[in-house]
């Protein structure tokens with residue numbers, strides 16, 4: 001019985017961690033109509049990882065790498081929504097411009113993967129671009 005309770009408590013704490021993820025970052029629209037957002041990439045995360053933008057409004061995404069050694073990139077592959085991003089990242093910020101044309105949730109990820117080891121995406125370099133009305 002004690003084992004069962006411990007197992008349940010462990011499961012609950014794991015669920016709490018999963019669902020306690022940061023709230024989405026809603027990107028504000030500047031006076032010139034551009035939605036500007038900065039993303040920091042590190043080992044192994046994107047921060048913020050969940051961003052919300054308006055459809056049919058230009059987005060200026062500035063992204064840079066926090067760390068030196070491990071190579072990272074940022075990929076958003078959503079051609080149906082007018083988004084096709086595949087940029088390798090450096091310490092200097094890169095500015096990526098796009099205009100999302102379709103409402104939906106699109107994965108953001110890094111596709112780097114050392115031989116025989118887990119991919120960066122599996123290690124947490126994954127996020128969501130949420131396009132809303």
Ligand SMILES: [Cu+2]
Pocket residue numbers: 071072073110111112120125
């Ligand atoms: Cu990476």
